[in-house]
Amino acid sequence: GENVEQHPSTLSVQEGDSAVIKCTYSDSASNYFPWYKQELGKRPQLIIDIRSNVGEKKDQRIAVTLNKTAKHFSLHITETQPEDSAVYFCAATGLSYNTDKLIFGTGTRLQVFP
Amino acid sequence: SQTIHQWPATLVQPVGSPLSLECTVEGTSNPNLYWYRQAAGRGLQLLFYSVGIGQISSEVPQNLSASRPQDRQFILSSKKLLLSDSGFYLCATDGTVNTGELFFGEGSRLTVL
Numbered sequence: 001g002e003n004v005e006q007h008p009s010t011l012s013v014q015e016g017d018s019a020v021i022k023c024t025y026s027d028s029a030s031n032y033f034p035w036y037k038q039e040l041g042k043r044p045q046l047i048i049d050i051r052s053n054v055g056e057k058k059d060q061r062i063a064v065t066l067n068k069t070a071k072h073f074s075l076h077i078t079e080t081q082p083e084d085s086a087v088y089f090c091a092a093t094g095l096s097y098n099t100d101k102l103i104f105g106t107g108t109r110l111q112v113f114p
Numbered sequence: 115s116q117t118i119h120q121w122p123a124t125l126v127q128p129v130g131s132p133l134s135l136e137c138t139v140e141g142t143s144n145p146n147l148y149w150y151r152q153a154a155g156r157g158l159q160l161l162f163y164s165v166g167i168g169q170i171s172s173e174v175p176q177n178l179s180a181s182r183p184q185d186r187q188f189i190l191s192s193k194k195l196l197l198s199d200s201g202f203y204l205c206a207t208d209g210t211v212n213t214g215e216l217f218f219g220e221g222s223r224l225t226v227l
Contacts, residue, residue, distance in 0.1 A: 006157070032214045043204065043218040044158065089158055093214065101148070101173075102216055106157035 002027040004092050006105025013080050014113055021108045023090035024072040030092040033066060033073045034102070038087045047088075048075070080112045116141040120205045120219030127226055133178075133192040135222045137205030140186065145207040147188040148216070149180055152202040164188060200226045 003026040013019050025033075034049035050057045050064045050073065057064050061080075066073040077084055090105040120137045127133060139145055149161045160173045162180035170180050177196050181189045188205055205219040 034214060034216075036216075043220055044216075045218075046215045049214065091158075101160060101163055102214075103160065104150075104158035 002030055002092055002094075002101075002103040004090060004103050004105040006090050006108060008108060009106065010109045010111070012111045012113065015080060015082060017080055019077045019080055019084070019110055019112075021075045021088055021090070021110070022072060023074070023092075023105050024070075025092040025103075026071070027092070027094070028068075028071065029094050032093050033064070034091050035062075035064060035075050036089045036091065036104075038089065038107075040086070044089060077110075080110075082112050082114050085110055085112045116145065116207060116217055118205055118207060118217060118219035120222055122222060123220065124223045125225070127195050127224065129197060129226055130194050133190070133195050133199070133224070135190040135203055135205075135224075137188040137190075137219055138186055139188075139207050142186070142207065144185060147182065148206040148208075149188065149190050150204045150206060150218075152204060152221075153200075158204070162190070195224075195226045197226050200224055 006023045011019055031052035035047050036044040037047045038044040048059050048062050048064050050066050052068055055066055061078050063076045087107045087109050089107050091102045093102045117140045146165055148163045150158045151161050152158050162172055164170050164182045167182055167185055178192050203222045206216045208216050
């Protein structure tokens with residue numbers, strides 16, 4: 001089955017700096033890679049996703065890149081703000097599967113200091 | 115769009131006691147349903163998933179079980195809780211339109227003493 005590894009486990013940055021979180025996956029058949037943000041005490045929510053037919057996707061200050069050959073994908077947050085502080089999870093799955101199970105990484109706790 | 119109700123929100127139980135966490139989904143029919151557990155340092159671990167009534171698949175061996183007695187109801191249970199069962203349990207669904215996005219309930223925080 002799929003296995004997703006995520007690094008780093010914690011990340012501290014100064015407000016305005018960029019933050020990068022990296023993930024690798026094991027199943028070459030995976031074709032959907034979402035990122036979830038979980039604020040303290042709240043449920044995880046989707047912030048951006050990418051499918052295997054593109055290499056990069058951007059939404060305002062966040063972007064995700066995908067390298068299918070190397071089986072890794074990354075989340076980039078530019079001009080970080082204190083409200084970006086949260087735990088971020090990457091995940092992978094194959095949308096064509098009959099039972100599409102999202103397998104998550106172990107999470108990255110991002111702290112943005114003002 | 116679908117909404118997920120999950121309860122209880124918090125639970126403190128002694129070791130050896132039973133457990134029942136309930137999740138119901140509105141605004142969708144025949145959804146895929148999932149139970150995840152979030153423990154420190156282990157991220158979101160998939161415990162069970164269900165593609166229909168009475169259909170349960172377990173991802174990891176454990177002290178827990180799941181049931182789906184109705185199309186939009188998913189229950190997580192244990193006969194005898196262990197200390198290691200403590201954690202934050204999240205019910206989720208991907209609804210009927212398979213975009214890949216998972217929608218989570220607000221979670222149930224279980225502390226086993």
